[in-house]
Amino acid sequence: MRWAPFFKALAALQGVTLKEYLLKSALDAREEGEEKALAELEAFLQARIRRTETVGFSTRSVDEIFDSVCAEKGISPQNG
Helix, strand or coil: CCCHHHHHHHHHHHCCCHHHHHHHHHHHHHHHHHHHHHHHHHHHHHHHHHHHHHHCCCCCCHHHHHHHHHHHHCCCCCCC
């Protein structure tokens, strides 16, 4: 374990135990990933909202849209 002394030193510099340092690092990285995913979802939804405001709502059912996409992709839709 050649990285252990490095992480121990980083933890000591922050005045926390190695366990606390590693947990904080892991949780911070997870939060950053969640924030990025949320930002991507918000951007996706904003684009959809803008399109709906300019073009309007679709009159097709979800099944009709699904069948249309499957036909475009050359995929056979699953029944049931």
